[in-house]
Amino acid sequence: MATHFPSLAPESESKTSPAWLQPLLMLAPAGIWLVLMLVIPTLLIFQLSLVPGIRPGQVVNPSGLDNYFRIFQPDYWPVLLRSLSFSLGTTFFCLLLGFPVAYWIALMVPKRWQNLVLLAFVLPLWTSSLLRSYAWITILRPTGLLNSALTSLGLPPLDILNREPAVLIGMTYSLLPYMVLILYASLEKLDRRLLEAAADLGATPRQAFWKITVPQSLTGIAAGGLLVFITCMGDFVNPEVLGGASSMTIARLVYNQFLGATQNWGFGSALSMLLILIVSIAIALLLKYGDRSGAGGV
Amino acid sequence: MNSFRFRPTFPISWQALFSLLIFGFMYLPILVLTIYSFNDSRYSTVWKGFTWKWYQSLLQDSRILTALTNSLIVAVVAVAIAAVIGTLMAVGLAKYHFFGKRVYQGVAYLPLIIPDIAIAVATLVFLAAVAIPLSGGLIHLSLGTIIAAHVVFCLAYIALVVSTRLTDLDPHLEEAALDLGATPAQALLQVLLPELMPAIVAGCLLAFVLSLDDFLIASFTAGGGAATLPMEIFSRIRTGVKPDINALSVILILSSGFLFALAEYLRYRSEKKRFE
Numbered sequence: 370m371a372t373h374f375p376s377l378a379p380e381s382e383s384k385t386s387p388a389w390l391q392p393l394l395m396l397a398p399a400g401i402w403l404v405l406m407l408v409i410p411t412l413l414i415f416q417l418s419l420v421p422g423i424r425p426g427q428v429v430n431p432s433g434l435d436n437y438f439r440i441f442q443p444d445y446w447p448v449l450l451r452s453l454s455f456s457l458g459t460t461f462f463c464l465l466l467g468f469p470v471a472y473w474i475a476l477m478v479p480k481r482w483q484n485l486v487l488l489a490f491v492l493p494l495w496t497s498s499l500l501r502s503y504a505w506i507t508i509l510r511p512t513g514l515l516n517s518a519l520t521s522l523g524l525p526p527l528d529i530l531n532r533e534p535a536v537l538i539g540m541t542y543s544l545l546p547y548m549v550l551i552l553y554a555s556l557e558k559l560d561r562r563l564l565e566a567a568a569d570l571g572a573t574p575r576q577a578f579w580k581i582t583v584p585q586s587l588t589g590i591a592a593g594g595l596l597v598f599i600t601c602m603g604d605f606v607n608p609e610v611l612g613g614a615s616s617m618t619i620a621r622l623v624y625n626q627f628l629g630a631t632q633n634w635g636f637g638s639a640l641s642m643l644l645i646l647i648v649s650i651a652i653a654l655l656l657k658y659g660d661r662s663g664a665g666g667v
Numbered sequence: 668m669n670s671f672r673f674r675p676t677f678p679i680s681w682q683a684l685f686s687l688l689i690f691g692f693m694y695l696p697i698l699v700l701t702i703y704s705f706n707d708s709r710y711s712t713v714w715k716g717f718t719w720k721w722y723q724s725l726l727q728d729s730r731i732l733t734a735l736t737n738s739l740i741v742a743v744v745a746v747a748i749a750a751v752i753g754t755l756m757a758v759g760l761a762k763y764h765f766f767g768k769r770v771y772q773g774v775a776y777l778p779l780i781i782p783d784i785a786i787a788v789a790t791l792v793f794l795a796a797v798a799i800p801l802s803g804g805l806i807h808l809s810l811g812t813i814i815a816a817h818v819v820f821c822l823a824y825i826a827l828v829v830s831t832r833l834t835d836l837d838p839h840l841e842e843a844a845l846d847l848g849a850t851p852a853q854a855l856l857q858v859l860l861p862e863l864m865p866a867i868v869a870g871c872l873l874a875f876v877l878s879l880d881d882f883l884i885a886s887f888t889a890g891g892g893a894a895t896l897p898m899e900i901f902s903r904i905r906t907g908v909k910p911d912i913n914a915l916s917v918i919l920i921l922s923s924g925f926l927f928a929l930a931e932y933l934r935y936r937s938e939k940k941r942f943e
Contacts, residue, residue, distance in 0.1 A: 391851055395759030396771070398752040399822055403774050406819045409797065410789035417792055470689050473682035488931060493693050495923040497880055499900050500916040504696030506904075507703060507913075514699060545693070603782020605883055610904060620784045627788060628886060638792065641785040648780060 411645075418638035436639035445622075451533070452618040455608070456601035459540040460594045463548040466541070467593070471552035472582075476559070487553060491546040502539050502610040509535050509611070531613025539607035544600060548593045555589025556582070595655045599648045619644055697920055704913035721914040731915065734899035737810060741885070741895060742878040745814045746871050749821035754867055756822070757829040758859065776827065778820040787887035790816045794888065808890025816888045817878045824877065825870035832866035865937035872930045876923065 421435040439445070474486050493501065508514045509530040516526040529535050559582060567577040583590075605620040612618075619640055626637025704722070708715035725731060760772060778786060790812075798806050806812065840862070844854040882897035889898065903912055 392759055392763040392765065395755040396763070399756035399775065399826075400771060402752060402815075402818060402822065406790060406793070406815055407777060407786070408774060410793035411785075413792050413796055414785075414789045417796075466689055466692075469682050470686045473680070473686045477680060477682060488927075490690065490693060492924065492927060493697060495876055495927045496697065496920045497897065497900065497916070499880075499882055499897050499904065500700070500912070500919065501696055503900075503904050503912065504700045504916070507699055508696065542692070542696070545689070599780060599782070603784050605784055620782065623784050623788060624883075627791060634792065637788060641788045644782050644785050648782065652780060 414638040414641055417635055418642050420635045436636045437643075439636060440639060440643060448617050448619060448622055451616065452602060452620070455533075455536055455540060455604075455618065456598045458537050459544060459601045460597045462537065462541040463545050463597045464590065464594060467545055467548035467552055468590075471549045471556050474549070475553050475556035476561075483557075487550070490549055494546045498543055498606055499610070501543060502606050505535065505539050505542065505611055506530060509538070530611065531615070533612070533616060535611040535613075536608050536616050539611045540601050540604060543604075543607060544597045547596055547600075551593035551596065552586065552589050555586045555592075559585055591655055591658070595651055599651055602647055603644055697916075700913045700916045700920075703910060704917045706910065709910060721911045722918075725911045725914045725918075728911070730894075731896075731899060734894050734896045737893045738879055738896040741810055741813050741817060742875050745817035745821050745878050746825075746875050748814070749818045749825050749874055750867060750871050752818075753822040753825035753870070754829050754860075754863065757826040757833060758855070758863075760826075761830060761833045776823055778823040779827065783881070783883040786816070786819070787884045790884065791887040807892065808888060809892035810889075812888040812890070813885050813893075813895065816884050817881065820881075820884075821874035821878060824874045825867065828870035828873065829863055829866045832863055836862055865934060868933055869930060872926065876926070 418436050419434065440449070470490065474483055474490070478486050506513070510516075511526065511528060511530065513530070519526055529538075563581050563585075564577055567581055568574075572580070603620050604618075605624055608616045608618045608621055609624075623637050623640045623644070625631045626633050626640065705717050705719075706714055707718040707720075756775060760768070760775075794806065794808060794812055799808075836859075841854050841858055844858040845851065849857070880897060881895075882901055885895045886898050886901075889895065894902075900912065900915070903909060
């Protein structure tokens with residue numbers, strides 16, 4: 370009878386015998402690519418970071434942690450502190466500006482308009498980040514739009530281009546949409562019955578906000594804050610385009626060690642490893658303290 | 668219905684006004700670029716009348732056009748490769764349990780969190796120290812190396828979007844196909860793939876935009892060879908403010924707005940179909 374289905378036998382055979390073949394076919398291509406282009410490269414910069422003062426093609430005896438000690442010499446303290454303060458400042462401003470917007474979209478805009486409003490808000494993300502930074506030059510430079518507006522109001526002009534405030538504005542501008550997206554996702558899940566219950570029990574809107582809305586959106590606040598923080602730590606474009614010569618950050622320093630005039634691959638690799646370390650610590654902190662609210666799937 | 672009980676019944680709240688202000692903040696730079704791209708003056712603060720000349724000079728600028736072509740080649744090829752191996756990876760990770768799965772997963776999603784500059788540096792060091800010597804100089808820093816580097820992050824984004832969709836899918840659908848005599852390959856291609864298509868397309872669009880926007884990884888992996896559009900823009904921004912860059916921004920903003928609308932339309936249509 371089996372001859373009625375001649376095709377079935379070889380097929381069921383091919384289904385059973387190579388149980389390892391299908392997973393391998395699916396996972397190996399991406400796996401090989403990742404090992405070649407991500408894992409080996411990261412191990413290599415770790416190795417290179419232990420080699421002092423190397424330039425392309427130069428052979429020097431490896432002697433350990435010199436590059437790492439160099440980062441923490443007083444010359445580079447301002448760079449580390451500036452990178453940290455840009456990131457923390459941007460996280461603060463994104464939260465300050467983003468929370469009311471996310472709150473408005475999630476809780477006060479009618480449901481069927483929410484997606485559209487949210488899309489309109491994140492649309493600028495789809496444009497080139499370089500060009501968005503560049504646009505701020507036009508606004509912030511000494512004869513730019515901001516100062517024209519200020520002087521026409523009889524106010525003194527501001528000289529902020531090529532200084533820290535310009536970088537903060539640029540970073541906040543680039544990352545605000547991400548912050549709003551994440552906060553929206555967490556506020557949208559807010560249990561409104563709790564707010565109503567609070568109101569019934571006599572809580573003022575302010576009390577309800579601090580005792581219910583904020584605690585329930587803490588995971589979103591932490592996730593959004595983390596994303597903004599780590600993106601700013603590695604941001605090259607905003608400090609470079611808007612910060613001028615005085616706003617050296619870790620990312621700019623790294624760039625200079627490889628593509629700029631300084632050319633010290635070992636030191637640049639150590640700085641990259643430091644960036645990866647800072648990002649990993651930030652994520653570890655989030656996983657440790659953010660886990661309670663049930664975001665354990667990461 | 669959707670108004671808050673404890674909120675006063677004013678139709679306009681301070682949150683709405685504040686949000687409007689922030690919307691203005693988001694669109695101000697784009698608006699400024701657009702207005703100045705039509706300004707006849709080189710020194711853009713003063714309005715000297717309407718002109719198309721910056722657009723004309725842009726369309727005759729062969730360096731910009733070459734850079735744009737390079738960027739498009741990189742994005743299309745990298746996204747195409749990443750779509751295939753990223754989808755396979757997402758499906759494989761959802762289906763199979765194996766030793767080291769968590770490590771594999773961790774590495775795959777690493778590009779979402781590691782700063783671009785670190786990935787860029789690592790790739791450059793790898794190419795200079797291993798890939799180029801091993802290939803006997805066959806590998807050059809050029810479009811090919813940019814593509815290889817872009818696949819890594821495109822892969823992560825596409826796999827992320829696809830795996831989100833996979834968790835919403837009915838797992839019995841594929842089993843049913845297998846029970847009815849489909850080969851695993853048939854079940855994958857004819858049952859699972861159509862279900863995943865909206866997510867794959869969405870992931871591809873996201874990866875495409877990110878690839879077009881990437882400046883750091885491309886600069887580190889391009890060597891002295893071909894420049895992509897962000898690299899060209901960067902070198903022009905450095906040499907000073909030029910009105911034709913305003914024109915370029917407007918063209919790019921309009922085309923990405925169009926892409927975005929297209930992506931949303933596709934998503935909307937597929938969702939509508941799903942609930943029919």
